[in-house]
Amino acid sequence: MNLLVIVTILASFSVNVALSRRKKGSSPKPRGTFKQMCLSGDGSDYRGYVSETTRGHSCLNWNRFPHPWGPSHGLGNHNYCRNPDRSLTPWCLVRREKRIVRELCNVPKCSTPTVKPPPAADTELTCGERSERRMYKVVGGSFTPIESHPWVAAIFHRRQKFLCGGTLISPCWVVTAAHCFSDGDETNLRDMTVYLGKTAINETDADKEQKFTVERLILHQQYNDTTYNNDIALLRIKSRSGGCAVKSESARTACLPPPHTRLPAGIQCTIAGYGMEKFMAWHYSQYLKEAQVKLISQADCKRKLYYGDLITENMFCAGTPDWSTDACNGDSGGPLVCEVSGRMFLFGVVSWGDGCARENKPGVYTQVTNYNKWIAAKTGLPKYTQGLMYPAK
């Protein structure tokens, strides 16, 4: 016991001696600003403590040799690398085979401060805004910049082959049609790429585009590939860095309307997609196009003349009175959005139709507002699916 106490006292004594000895012996370190502690430019304002050369030699104390420089150049009673004469980079004097020579030092560079703002994401309160409303009129639709439809997603299979359109509804989730995935749950997600901000299928604009892999594909469990009932699917997207969509002029979310919202027949809405060419056109239009279509009442669309009982309560029809424009092959999965109080709300997903722009055969769309609950359950995003931004009656 006594021995232990003595040992402890001795130990603390020797530590104190060591500490005070070190205090006495060490040279005062010159104070430097943060910037002076690393290499910026030629390092003439470097005031850090590197004291070894690139060759691995120890620097010698500056005061041991005559030189014309003083403390304003950072020199003094120490051996740290300095650049008083604006050489290439800080240096010091070393002893090499009985000679005193200059050697350059390897001072770590100042990394340029990367104070990136956190990537902006659309929230449920900023959906459905677009920065442009330009369009260029062509027969049966209009070319349009992606900024007019920033929620439009382009889904590719094996990089090259355009598969379907889609709609960004939250930074990580795209709504599309279930019928786009003919392999159903067997679909190989590794084959799929999703782009936002794409104006043309065959062109790349790195400034506008965002590219994603597909992390999850959720097909509606009651999707029927004969009747196209419940033709809806969700994709969870992931960028290379592991993030989701970043808000920009060319990539935004569309709003979801509240559950079971219906707009009256005759209301004009907008469809957008990379297809919309004539039926059987052997290639897609390549450029994003848009068209205005009018909602057709459920009763009208269920008439024999139109589609009869092929129309379920999970579908609705829209077209133009003169049947000139319609969604078509290649538009599948893309959005039908309607403007309400200055915001764009996703009401429909391009699903099917008998030909394209054929008389009495309007386009048929998945009734998105029947799926708010399903989307909330699958994505875990109850706020996005409440329809918060929809004006209260």
Ligand SMILES: *[C@@H]1O[C@H](CO)[C@@H](O)[C@H](O)[C@H]1NC(C)=O
């Ligand atoms: C993309 O396709 C359009 C129409 O097919 C064509 O005019 C254009 O030159 C193509 N662009 C590129 C980069 O291949």
Ligand SMILES: *[C@@H]1O[C@H](CO)[C@@H](O)[C@H](O)[C@H]1NC(C)=O
């Ligand atoms: C699809 O719907 C048809 C008609 O209602 C029905 O006969 C068929 O069994 C359904 N298929 C599936 C896979 O549910």
